[in-house]
Amino acid sequence: MAGQKTDERDVLLGRRIAEHRKRSKLTQRAVADSFGMSAAQLQKYEKGVNQISAIHLAILSRLTNTPVSDFLDGIPHPDPMMERGFCESGQQAYSAEPWSDLARAFAKQCVETFTESQRRELSAAVEALSRELKS
Structure with missing residues (x-):
């Protein structure tokens, strides 16, 4: 996610990524290979230097047998006033x-x-x- 500024949420998510990877006894190299990237790039995700994509988070979820929600639960929303999503009214169902x-x-x-x-x-x-x- 080049060009995106990271913040404390990315650091928190990165820590959780590292914790679940280690708990699953996976090396950075093994996870990085499944992502098709270098271990150095994975390390940047784990340190919160770069933002991880949703696809990579989904792959990690599968590799560690951890629901994606476990990585994201409790991470603060950037704008506490935006509890309903990106619109003021309810969102419409997908077509x-x-x-x-x-x-x-x-x-x-x-x-x-x-x-x-x-x-x-x-x-x-x-x-x-x-x-x-x-x-």
């Missing part, structure tokens, strides 16, 4: 098109991050989920 945009963005990130074997496994999991939701 099919925003989900398609999300799926395209996620697929692009998967192609750039995962091996072909990992992508096949993910695809099979999504198909299984789709079948379960239809039954």
Whole structure:
């Protein structure tokens, strides 16, 4: 997330990332390899020098068997007055098109991050989920 300023929230999140990685007995190298980056870059995330992407946080969540919410719970919101999100009124439900945009963005990130074997496994999991939701 180049160019983004970091703050104490990134430092707190970084500490949690390091704690969960160590608790799962994973090295920085192993996690960095799964992200497709250097261990030095992962170290920057863990120190709060750089902001971690949501995709990388999701991958780390899977690697450590830790819900993403465990990384984020209790991290203060930058503006305490903004409790409802980014709009003053309630947010509308997603339509099919925003989900398609999300799926395209996620697929692009998967192609750039995962091996072909990992992508096949993910695809099979999504198909299984789709079948379960239809039954």
